[in-house]
């Protein structure tokens with residue numbers, strides 16, 4: 017691993033290409049793509065068994081965007097290229113440095129890209145970063161000059177002869193793209209309503225399976241880009257103005273853990289009258305530092321929380337009644353994404369059903385299920401290796417949605433996948449489509465806060481309700497009819513919610529049901545047929561140049 021290599025001889029005059037690995041991704045191929053592991057966060061591991069109701073969207077490769085924004089060399093970001101587009105870019109410009117970012121499953125693509133660079137652009141220095149560098153012996157798998165583990169920004173700055181500790185500039189990142197719901201691709205302006213802000217990387221909680229935490233130093237450590245509420249406010253305000261958004265996806269593994277920063281941000285939001293909407297990640301014990309009133313004033317609208325397992329013993333869950341907590345949060349209009357691990361050490365074929373039922377009983381708006389997976393670089397991987405329990409499987413299959421990569425005391429590899437799918441099915445069957453659930457929680461929040469004396473809070477709930485007033489009547493109309501044959505109980509709940517929308521918004525909701533509903537009913541049926549034929553979706557390619565006039 018390159019910690020502090022000699023700087024590149026051209027310094028900030030070096031021409032830099034920063035790229036993600038090539039697609040397509042949602043297919044089985046010899047480079048390590050897997051149909052079961054598409055480049056869609058939600059469809060991959062949260063809503064994947066929800067059929068036409070699955071939330072489909074892509075997210076950019078934030079690491080290379082952050083690096084590009086923080087170096088002064090002429091640079092290009094090439095995100096989601098095809099293999100051919102990557103070669104074309106290498107031939108078109110004499111790049112001095114080519115940086116590739118990748119996760120572990122794509123190590124085969126990294127190796128192929130290094131091979132291509134040596135052939136097409138032999139003078140380029142090759143730098144590999146991202147989670148792929150956590151693989152023991154990665155140096156023997158891919159022919160790169162440098163493998164960078166952890167903070168790529170300071171590494172690249174140092175390599176180009178710049179100050180590695182200079183303040184971080186945050187790029188403008190639209191939170192997602194290519195949104196698709198019930199067979200309909202949303203127009204760009206409807207999908208791109210939030211900015212992604214990355215206040216820090218890593219997490220000091222150090223759960224044994226967590227790749228992000230171990231990649232940025234492990235327990236007790238993390239990388240802080242914006243440590244104060246003031247800095248964060250300034251970054252958010254800048255994004256608000258340039259991207260014309262008022263919602264922020266705060267990509268901090270445990271945002272609410274740092275209460276001083278969050279409360280300082282709140283004070284600044286209140287002073288400036290900002291009705292911002294925040295989507296955050298937080299552990300249960302961090303959430304409990306706040307009153308519901310504080311969370312609502314802070315604009316927390318959506319929370320991703322690790323539930324793991326009631327008997328897991330992780331510090332972040334210590335003393336938390338997560339079922340009670342999730343109910344309370346939803347009652348305040350805070351949408352929840354719960355995350356549960358299937359196949360922990362104490363799980364067995366006898367108790368796994370009870371554990372899954374417990375997870376489903378949280379009735380979160382979304383639920384991620386992942387297999388307990390020793391990923392290279394984590395304490396769990398080191399432990400399994402020491403105990404001789406790792407199974408020799410292709411690295412491309414170690415992503416938590418396929419089968420165990422270790423010998424479990426009570427559950428076989430085949431059964432691990434069966435139980436994982438069962439968890440997704442049970443959640444979908446018992447709680448219905450996530451689209452329905454978020455509508456219900458949003459309405460609950462609106463009813464509670466629509467007459468709140470604080471204008472900032474009223475405005476936020478009003479903004480969140482606006483989509484419900486206009487479109488959701490139609491979404492629910494189509495859903496109610498489609499689910500009638502397959503899940504009568506959920507269909508009845510959807511009907512009740514649709515009627516509540518009509519009670520609340522009268523004519524507008526009725527018109528939406530009458531116009532949007534039949535259209536979505538038709539697009540959903542078409543989508544269901546496509547999915548049955550094996551249709552998949554791929555992200556578009558992005559090319560962004562900076563300081564290019566050099």
Ligand code: SF4
Nearest residue numbers: 219222223226229269
């Ligand atoms: S709390 Fe979440 S982000 Fe932090 S170490 Fe644990 S799993 Fe990772």
